Amino acid sequence: MDSFFSSKNIIETVIKWKKQLIIVVVAAILLSILFSSPVFITPLYKSNCMLYPSNISPYSDESETEQSVQIFQSRDIRDTLVKNFNLGKHYGLDSSYVHFESSLVWEYSQRVRVNKTPYGAVEIEIWDQDPLMARDLINAMIDAYNKKIRAMHKQKFGEVVLNYDYIMGVRKNYMDSLTNRATELGVKYGILEYQSQTREVLRAFLGTGGTAVHSADAKLMKKNLEEKGGEMLMLSEMMRAESYSYSTMKMDADRALLNYNRNYTYVNLLSKPFVPDKKGYPIRWLIVVFSTLAAFFMAILVIGLIERSKFRSLAIISDEQ
Numbered sequence: 001m002d003s004f005f006s007s008k009n010i011i012e013t014v015i016k017w018k019k020q021l022i023i024v025v026v027a028a029i030l031l032s033i034l035f036s037s038p039v040f041i042t043p044l045y046k047s048n049c050m051l052y053p054s055n056i057s058p059y060s061d062e063s064e065t066e067q068s069v070q071i072f073q074s075r076d077i078r079d080t081l082v083k084n085f086n087l088g089k090h091y092g093l094d095s096s097y098v099h100f101e102s103s104l105v106w107e108y109s110q111r112v113r114v115n116k117t118p119y120g121a122v123e124i125e126i127w128d129q130d131p132l133m134a135r136d137l138i139n140a141m142i143d144a145y146n147k148k149i150r151a152m153h154k155q156k157f158g159e160v161v162l163n164y165d166y167i168m169g170v171r172k173n174y175m176d177s178l179t180n181r182a183t184e185l186g187v188k189y190g191i192l193e194y195q196s197q198t199r200e201v202l203r204a205f206l207g208t209g210g211t212a213v214h215s216a217d218a219k220l221m222k223k224n225l226e227e228k229g230g231e232m233l234m235l236s237e238m239m240r241a242e243s244y245s246y247s248t249m250k251m252d253a254d255r256a257l258l259n260y261n262r263n264y265t266y267v268n269l270l271s272k273p274f275v276p277d278k279k280g281y282p283i284r285w286l287i288v289v290f291s292t293l294a295a296f297f298m299a300i301l302v303i304g305l306i307e308r309s310k311f312r313s314l315a316i317i318s319d320e321q
Contacts, residue, residue: 028295044127046280047134050270138273157260164253
């Protein structure tokens with residue numbers, strides 16, 4: 001006797017069990033519609049936006065987009081949203097539950113998604129049962145992102161400003177000491193400008209027409225220049241160099257102070273978040289189709305096993321006869 005599968009066509013089996021299969025299909029459709037309804041599955045609405053980062057500099061080999069994704073996914077931003085929107089209660093979690101924190105983090109990770117697009121933009125998706133909340137969470141997330149980077153920049157440039165203030169204070173004290181010594185040489189020895197005074201003393205001694213003039217003042221100035229002129233010349237060069245260095249550093253310090261006090265935003269929005277008017281999850285027709293197909297093929301499998309069992313029983317009886 002031929003085997004079951006070679007003697008009976010699958011279509012004949014379906015026709016034979018058509019009533020049972022119809023009942024299974026109808027039951028699967030009704031049950032999938034029921035269990036995919038809001039009674040069993042909370043519908044979620046999706047709001048999203050796309051943006052490019054701006055006014056930031058990466059800290060390592062990562063790109064500006066990758067850095068932005070990391071910041072958007074940071075714990076600080078997550079905690080800000082959890083606190084401001086009371087997401088634990090909004091997600092229906094019991095704060096007294098021993099694993100409340102881990103459950104909240106998991107729920108947040110399922111509903112909030114930040115990814116880098118193939119073209120280098122950042123895409124934020126938020127799924128929520130409240131469409132208005134989905135939009136507001138994205139706006140709050142962007143606001144928290146701007147505040148986070150602003151705080152990071154203030155910390156970074158604040159350290160630079162403090163460092164410049166200290167170094168410039170040291171330089172200022174050094175310049176003051178040079179100025180005080182130059183003033184002292186001017187008061188005590190009358191040396192104000194080495195080169196011009198040296199030229200005038202030389203004229204006084206050489207005179208005009210070859211007649212030398214040796215006045216007491218000229219002799220005293222000549223003596224002072226010989227004893228303190230070199231020091232005055234060195235002081236002049238040091239003050240000139242320090243003044244140039246100080247002015248250059250002052251420009252860098254002003255730039256650091258400008259960066260510290262800047263109040264920029266750090267995103268360029270390509271598409272703003274919106275209030276969705278249609279739920280994105282669950283997709284009920286997909287659930288109904290796959291559930292019905294799964295039930296149908298499971299029923300076929302069970303029917304096949306039943307028919308095969310009958311076929312074997314008839315084969316055994318035939319052999320015995």
